[in-house]
Amino acid sequence: MKLKSFTAFLLLAFLASCSGSDKAKNESAKEDNVPTVKVEQVSEQDVDQIQTYTATVEPYLINNISAQMSNRIKAIYVDEGMRVSKGQKLVVLDNVNTDSYQLQISTAQAQLSQLEADLNRAKELYRIGGGTRQQVEQMQTQVTAARNQLATARRALRNAQENTVLTSPINGVVTARNYDPGDVTGQLPVLTIGRVQPVKVVINVAETEYAKLRKGMPAVMTFDTYGDRKFTGVVSLIAPTVDTNTKTFGVEITLPNADGAVLPGMFARVTLNFGTARHVVVPDKAVVKMQGSGNSYVYTYSDGEVHYVQVQLGRRIDNSYELLSGVESGTYVVVTGQSRLANGIKVKLAK
Template identity: 25%
Template sequence: MGLPPRTFALAAFAFLAACEDPQQQAPAPPPTVEVVTPLRQAVANIIELPGRVQAIRVAEVRARVNGIIQKRLYEEGTDVEAGQALFQIDPRQMRASLNSAQARLERARATAENAAKDVGRYRGLVEKQAISQQEFDTATARLRAARADVEQAQADVATAQLMLGYTLVQSPIDGVAGRADVTVGALVRSADGTLLTRVEQLHPVYVNFSRSSSDLLDLRAQIAAGELNLTENQRIVVELTLENGQQYPHEGFVDFRAMSIDRSTGTVQARAQIPNPDRALLPGMFVRARITAGERPNALVIPQRAVIMKDRGPSVMVVGEDGRAASRDIEVGSMHAGNWTVLDGLEGGEQVIVDGWQDLRSGTEVEIVMATQ
């Protein structure tokens, strides 16, 4: 007689359960992660700030006399030297004024020479009482007036020569001459100070940047607490990163720091001077400035790959004494040689996961392996 269907099914289930491999029911081993113990060491304090490039010198070339532009004597966008001619303004009117001034000078000199001869003749006559003292005094006064007229005429000639010189417009500095703001045939006026062009000196250049007043207060607090060493009057080195992420090959230094807070922005203005021999930096360009401001003598350092960047900020995974992973929010400072400086959130001696944290959750038990830093 056969078994009932229900009894047969239960017996089959029991047989299959008895045949299962015991190893398949064993729990999976905890994941293995690589950890490091954060080190304390002296590191440079790097501050990263956005900056904008500015020409170190900018000369606005303007008209200093009235006249018509006859020629443009330079090629736009090329290097020019101080004293190089850039524009020629019609000089005919100024040359005529110079000729007139020179004629007045000659007339004044002749008048003065004649007055001097009168005084010489009158001196002998007044001694013989052939003329009155009053006549001699009048002749002497005419001589002084004539000599003053000569000096005035000489000044007029010098002014006319200066104005004639202004008709040949020259570059006041070495640099790159920009686009001409006037064309040949344009009327320029000294009263309006008509802008002709600009000359910019691009080697070296300035990089302007600013830092918030709150950051400045934090910096001073860290110096007072001994967390940061900053030597007064020490040259502060600045390195640049270009807009495309490329490292700029020449480093500069901070040459100006404002001693007041900008009321409109709440920031402190500063400026760096950067060599620019290849003209890679152009005025108006945005850059990223890496400023070496002192040294942190006892900074906590962890590898870059240990830091998890999230929207709320950086964090790391640490392994507690119970052997379980836990997430920890931290505050980082500068990065140097592939390591982050930790300002807050970690203590020395903790085990920080550098590899294997990608699939971990807080509370997961892990096996640790010391990583090579």
């Protein structure tokens, strides 16, 4: 009887020890399943409010070199892309029209001489009583008309002579050539000359930034052609109206371009600094970007739990991001271990 009791006691003790061991194993397993994360506390900083835009370089001024009337081109001395100087001969046109204008002048001069002689005779007859005042006045009117006709013929000849040789009104670059020697000029200009010292770029700025702009504020530009070299221009014109479709307005920036390095058609990246603002800055490794949606999130940590918070990103600053909204200063954010996280779960901090 005593042997049976002792055997039963041993069995109960064994079962109790097994139960305790299983419970400890379960607790250990639960502990192992809690994700381990690293966190950092974020704070507000002064952040430069820099915006970057893209644009294409345009000539500061454009002149179309055209003939006043249709004419045949005898010679063109420049081609697209060439630099020209003010007053430089660019195009020579056929001067066939000048002969006809010269003939018109000779005819008008002969008519005027004849009418002036007739006027003098009419005045003499009137003086001696052989004519009337009305005849003198009529002859005077004819002489005046003849003088006007001669002046018109001379002006036409002068215009034709000026139109025969076309010169550049500015220093610049040939941006377009529409004809070749032997062609007859039409509606298109023969050449287009662009002034490239200075040049300009026109960017489209968001309506929300209108109040931050001012004439004369600096703009920094870079061009793929020149790598990291920076060019500085100024805001010279701010459009007074907003495009209703894009909710943007045009801003013209003038670049002095003293060395002529920047040419029309180049692709420019324009940076404007709108001052500074106090915003929360978080490490870039804290930001989780949702592919396809364009949304960004961070995990915040408090009292052993993490929570999924959507944020609005501003500028990237080295290894950090400016946050425009979503997280307050002093918050702890997860910087490693996000892959195992879900909203509201318990976590433990890495030592």
